[in-house]
Amino acid sequence: MTGGSARTTALAVGPAGPERVGRTLAEEVPVALSYDGTTQAVMLASPTELNDFALGFSLSxxxxxxxxxxxxxxxVDHAQGIEMRMWLAPGLGARLMERRRSMAGPVGCGLCGIDSLEAAARPLPRLPGDALRLAPGDIGRAMAALRGAQALHDATRxxxxxxxxxxxxxxxxxxxxxxxxxxxxxxIGALARIGRDAAGGVIVMTSRVSIELVQKAVLARAPVLAAVSAPTTRAVAAAEAAGLTLIARARGESFDIHTHPDRIALKEVPHDA
Structure with missing residues (x-):
């Protein structure tokens, strides 16, 4: 369970009739994240770059x-899945208890198992004003660059x-x-390993934008979050409050700016109707 994908066969049905074909499918593995011997979360994940996952989850x-x-x-690899065991510096056990979660949910939900409504709406720091200024074409360039780095998606879709x-x-x-x-x-974990956060640039994503993605982006100090699909209303409200520029439906040269458009150098911004 290391490559993130596996080969299988399927019966493809089309106008010419059925035929047996080979397909490459994405692996989906239970990954337990434990701290000081106690499991904190169990997530279904791709079994690749799990050190980055463990570190990034811990930070975010x-x-x-x-x-x-x-x-x-x-x-530690088990028959049922993978366990990522982490040992914390002395004194962090109390904080871990305050952030206690027990998550065992589908990959589409980043808030499964939170033990209170307050935890789901945790307060976010306000991002500082910065000098980042992007040209409209930068968004398309960033998304195109991400598209060129999706080897696992190319294999599995x-x-x-x-x-x-x-x-x-x-x-x-x-x-x-x-x-x-x-x-x-x-x-986030990969950036942390090279001594960087997401300040000074754009986090780009291939998904819709839900509130947990806004929360993670803000805590990573990203001033801009751009995605190919739409945001939820709660994600927009959280981005507005935190000072995050939230961009959605970014495809080609077109995109929507939902919050804080001042970081994008637009020629003219129409007044609200």
């Missing part, structure tokens, strides 16, 4: 603030991707997973 869920606060990460793009560097990193929030956690 507020379990740790910096990578060194996880003293060790160990992967069944996974999401998250990437980080800057005008000066292009695509800095990209990660894929069957779960959109898992892909973003992997990206």
């Amino acid at each position: 869920e507020g379990i740790v603030d910096t990578p060194p606060q996880i003293e060790r990460i160990e992967r 069944a996974v999401h991707a998250a990437g980080f793009w800057t005008p000066a560097e292009g695509l800095v990193a990209a990660r894929e997973d069957v779960g959109r929030h898992n892909a973003l956690d992997k990206l």
